[in-house]
Amino acid sequence: MQANKLPSLLDAPLSAGTRVLLALDLNVSCQDGKVTDTFRIEKVLPTLEYLSKKGCRTMIISHMGSDGSRTLAPIAEFLKKTFKILFANSLSEAREMSATLSNGEFLLLENIRREAGEMANDPELAKRLASLADIYVNEAFSVSHRAHSSVVGVPKLLPSFAGFQFIEEVEKLSTALKPIHPSLFVLGGAKFETKLPLLMKFLNRYDRVFVGGALANDLFRAMGVSVGDSLVSERTLDLKVVTENPSVRLPLDFLVQKGPVTVVTPPEALGKGERVVDSGPKTAEFLAELAAESKFILWNGPLGEFERGFSERTLAFARAVAESGAHSIVGGGDTISAIQSLNMLEKFDFVSTGGGAMLDFLANETLPGIEALKK
Ligand code: ADP
Ligand code: MG
Numbered sequence: 001m002q003a004n005k006l007p008s009l010l011d012a013p014l015s016a017g018t019r020v021l022l023a024l025d026l027n028v029s030c031q032d033g034k035v036t037d038t039f040r041i042e043k044v045l046p047t048l049e050y051l052s053k054k055g056c057r058t059m060i061i062s063h064m065g066s067d068g069s070r071t072l073a074p075i076a077e078f079l080k081k082t083f084k085i086l087f088a089n090s091l092s093e094a095r096e097m098s099a100t101l102s103n104g105e106f107l108l109l110e111n112i113r114r115e116a117g118e119m120a121n122d123p124e125l126a127k128r129l130a131s132l133a134d135i136y137v138n139e140a141f142s143v144s145h146r147a148h149s150s151v152v153g154v155p156k157l158l159p160s161f162a163g164f165q166f167i168e169e170v171e172k173l174s175t176a177l178k179p180i181h182p183s184l185f186v187l188g189g190a191k192f193e194t195k196l197p198l199l200m201k202f203l204n205r206y207d208r209v210f211v212g213g214a215l216a217n218d219l220f221r222a223m224g225v226s227v228g229d230s231l232v233s234e235r236t237l238d239l240k241v242v243t244e245n246p247s248v249r250l251p252l253d254f255l256v257q258k259g260p261v262t263v264v265t266p267p268e269a270l271g272k273g274e275r276v277v278d279s280g281p282k283t284a285e286f287l288a289e290l291a292a293e294s295k296f297i298l299w300n301g302p303l304g305e306f307e308r309g310f311s312e313r314t315l316a317f318a319r320a321v322a323e324s325g326a327h328s329i330v331g332g333g334d335t336i337s338a339i340q341s342l343n344m345l346e347k348f349d350f351v352s353t354g355g356g357a358m359l360d361f362l363a364n365e366t367l368p369g370i371e372a373l374k375k
Helices: 039-053 075-080 093-098 123-130 149-156 164-175 193-204 213-222 281-292 312-323 335-341 356-364 368-374
Strands: 019-024 057-061 083-088 106-109 135-139 160-162 181-188 206-209 256-260 260-265 274-279 296-300 327-332
Touching: 019 149, 019 193, 039 057, 039 075, 039 106, 039 135, 039 164, 057 093, 075 083, 075 106, 075 135, 083 093, 083 256, 123 149, 135 149, 135 164, 135 368, 149 368, 160 164, 160 368, 164 356, 181 193, 181 281, 193 206, 193 296, 193 356, 206 213, 206 281, 213 274, 213 335, 274 281, 274 312, 281 312, 296 312, 312 327, 312 335, 327 335
Parallel strands: 019 057, 019 135, 057 106, 083 106, 135 160, 181 206, 181 296, 296 327
Antiparallel strands: 256 260, 256 274
16 A cells, blocks of 8 residues: 555645545543543644644544544543634534634534444435535544544545545555564554454564464463463464464563462463463563564554553563664554553654554555545
């Protein structure tokens, strides 16, 4: 997938008064009505500034949470500090309010998943959205693996362009499809089913593939090693292709929780009542060596249960990547949260805003939202 084949916002015919429908992913953490995680918002500020400077009247669409229950109101408050922005509670309210917008101003529509038809990609909803704008801009890379109305329906009806961040995602992630050597792919986290296609694809593209986090439990189980009470996938997967691949590396030791105590254990020694919560010190050292020997590192998935405080090896690996001097790309919803909480985000060459979208893009080399822009 070549990013330069995507129609870019830079080439969009914009002038004062152009009505833009801008898809963003403003689904960020909020607490007590206040934004607590600005990472994704900051990444799209250049696009907002560009549209405002051009004098466009921009209607922003985004979701919040997995359904329609949550509100985008805190995001409107946050953006008000920098931009002139109105907030519409519904699409019909947005229709009226958009007529009052001045050049350079924004209108944020409440959680698009409240509109019936968004998630089912209803063409009627796409029509109603498209009728409010002259052009469509997709700056929501992290939602573009979903065939929703605001992602694939609207671009059928309007001249459509990819935002700056969107294009950067495609460009930077494309470099991970053909990594420079020696290359290292580190895959952690949980839910093997969602990560297996990517793992299979990269087994023969990366020189070394380290599988950690809860995913390693599945691999040990597949090799007949007991993993005690550790988290494993519900389905037993046939992982022979992975365990027998010569590029694959696994943790050398684990931090294991047993009742109220944690101990370091080699994988073979895991018993009943014991649960892996992080890698151990030998693994951290081994990973640091792998990182130091690499010129390119792609990383998705925390190495331990960081939400419960087991973030030591995730932090150690983040440091090892930073010290390695390798070109580094990192992504994944939980991975970003983990790295962010450790204040290490700026240590990476590229941090993807995509979670599922990043995994899907790497596995399939395109996304429904990308295909929709190319037509
Ligand atoms: P991402 O969102 O970055 O793709 P995932 O969703 O795959 O990452 O995985 C993140 C989750 O994996 C976190 O909730 C983390 O606690 C969990 N995790 C990581 N290592 C382990 C482990 N050894 N045992 C159980 N859960 C783990
Ligand atoms: Mg996740």
